[in-house]
Amino acid sequence: MTEVKVNNFKACCDQFERAADKLGLDEKLSQSLMMPDRELAVEVPLTKDDGTLEVFRGYRIQHNNARGPFKGGIRYHQDVDLDEVRALASLMTWKTALVDIPYGGGKGGITVDPRSLSQRELERLSRTFFRRIGPVIGINKDIPAPDVNTNSQIMAWFMDEYSQHHGHSPAIVTGKPIDLGGSLGREAATGRGVFITIRETAKEFEMDLSESTAIIQGFGNVGSFAASFLHESGCKVVAVSDVTGGLYDPQGLDIPALREYARANRVIEGFARGKSVSNDELLNTGCDFLVPAALGGVIHKMNAGGLNCKFVIEAANGPTTPPADEILFEKKIVVMPDILTNAGGVTVSYFEWVQNLQQFRWEEDLVNEKLEHKMTTAYHEVNSLRKDKNVSFRTAAFMVAIDRVARTVKLRGF
Ligand code: GLU
Numbered sequence: 001m002t003e004v005k006v007n008n009f010k011a012c013c014d015q016f017e018r019a020a021d022k023l024g025l026d027e028k029l030s031q032s033l034m035m036p037d038r039e040l041a042v043e044v045p046l047t048k049d050d051g052t053l054e055v056f057r058g059y060r061i062q063h064n065n066a067r068g069p070f071k072g073g074i075r076y077h078q079d080v081d082l083d084e085v086r087a088l089a090s091l092m093t094w095k096t097a098l099v100d101i102p103y104g105g106g107k108g109g110i111t112v113d114p115r116s117l118s119q120r121e122l123e124r125l126s127r128t129f130f131r132r133i134g135p136v137i138g139i140n141k142d143i144p145a146p147d148v149n150t151n152s153q154i155m156a157w158f159m160d161e162y163s164q165h166h167g168h169s170p171a172i173v174t175g176k177p178i179d180l181g182g183s184l185g186r187e188a189a190t191g192r193g194v195f196i197t198i199r200e201t202a203k204e205f206e207m208d209l210s211e212s213t214a215i216i217q218g219f220g221n222v223g224s225f226a227a228s229f230l231h232e233s234g235c236k237v238v239a240v241s242d243v244t245g246g247l248y249d250p251q252g253l254d255i256p257a258l259r260e261y262a263r264a265n266r267v268i269e270g271f272a273r274g275k276s277v278s279n280d281e282l283l284n285t286g287c288d289f290l291v292p293a294a295l296g297g298v299i300h301k302m303n304a305g306g307l308n309c310k311f312v313i314e315a316a317n318g319p320t321t322p323p324a325d326e327i328l329f330e331k332k333i334v335v336m337p338d339i340l341t342n343a344g345g346v347t348v349s350y351f352e353w354v355q356n357l358q359q360f361r362w363e364e365d366l367v368n369e370k371l372e373h374k375m376t377t378a379y380h381e382v383n384s385l386r387k388d389k390n391v392s393f394r395t396a397a398f399m400v401a402i403d404r405v406a407r408t409v410k411l412r413g414f
Helices: 008-023 027-034 082-098 119-136 152-166 186-204 221-233 255-265 279-284 322-330 344-358 364-389 393-412
Strands: 038-047 053-064 070-077 105-111 142-146 213-217 236-242 245-248 275-277 287-292 309-313 334-336
Touching: 008 027, 008 082, 008 322, 008 393, 027 393, 038 082, 038 119, 053 070, 053 082, 053 119, 053 142, 070 082, 070 344, 082 105, 082 344, 082 393, 105 119, 105 142, 119 152, 142 152, 142 344, 186 221, 186 287, 186 309, 186 334, 186 344, 186 364, 213 221, 213 279, 221 236, 221 255, 221 287, 236 255, 236 279, 245 279, 322 334, 334 393, 344 364, 364 393
Parallel strands: 070 105, 070 142, 213 236, 213 287, 287 309, 309 334
Antiparallel strands: 038 053, 053 105, 236 245, 245 275
16 A cells, blocks of 8 residues: 555644634643643563563553543554554544543554464553553543454453452443443444444435445454444445455445454455455545545545545544545545544443443443434534534534533633
């Protein structure tokens, strides 16, 4: 894939400033809301299975907690750096405010390719990392969750590590296994939220989902669940991709079979049906909804001009760079921003935390019903402000979120 170096935090600040300007936010307040409250970098030593020592770098960035404890995932990836985690932490502040849940924003990560580690190495690395960020986390302080390449097993190790010193504490992380206090519906929540965003967009633009097509880049937790919900709605998923490349079938891929295959083989490569396409080709293929559901910065100024979709649905965090955003605007491609589109995950994380604090489990139907309500309310707030102020969905989403955080900061005092 064409690689373009992206300054993630600057991209986030550009988006923030555009909305803060429209709101007429005080310059000093705007500067202070943009910057993270606290940044922690840690060394994470790991004794490998063969006895050698390797040291990794880890981060926890706490962006803003005016509306509640810092909240956000932890990602394991070889490209994780301070700039990226900073950007992701700030997106969490706006995302939690947009869906109006009582949290701030944070994010963590380790610069590591987890595929290079054995399961026991992964466990040791995770436990050491959690101990090292221990001083800044807490049930009412900062609550981690899964993100790229982390999962419910890793959350179980985090919870266990914390509980050894603080007593049984399921509310310290979300995205846990159901047996350890995880919420029903959490695993599918981000993909479900992505689907709700697409469904509401289709209604708004008078399109029939059962006559529409979608392409999904990334077939991890978010991409595969989004693909399933789209498939069930009758929308044709004509192409998907993962790190091994893409598959294309203009008649629509058999998503249930592909999910089954990906579960068993961990990749989509080798699936019997569909023509193989590169990630670059996939982005240029014609469709109604293009859903980047993998990493940030994949739609950039070098490739945005070639996109051939009606909507970009940002299931990943930060997939479109600001220059690409402008190109898409010129091309009249509508972008549904990440802080709205993928907010379903943190919304059900909030429900999980509430269940843990209440020590009372909700039925899955209740979780999904409340998620539906949160997502559609946020969608319609953004959509009506967008029309009212004649701005993009992204700027409107940031405006709703920034206004909420700014009001809280003013009420609490600096
Ligand atoms: N990592 C997810 C996100 O970017 C979920 C965060 C959470 O549940 O706290 O929204």
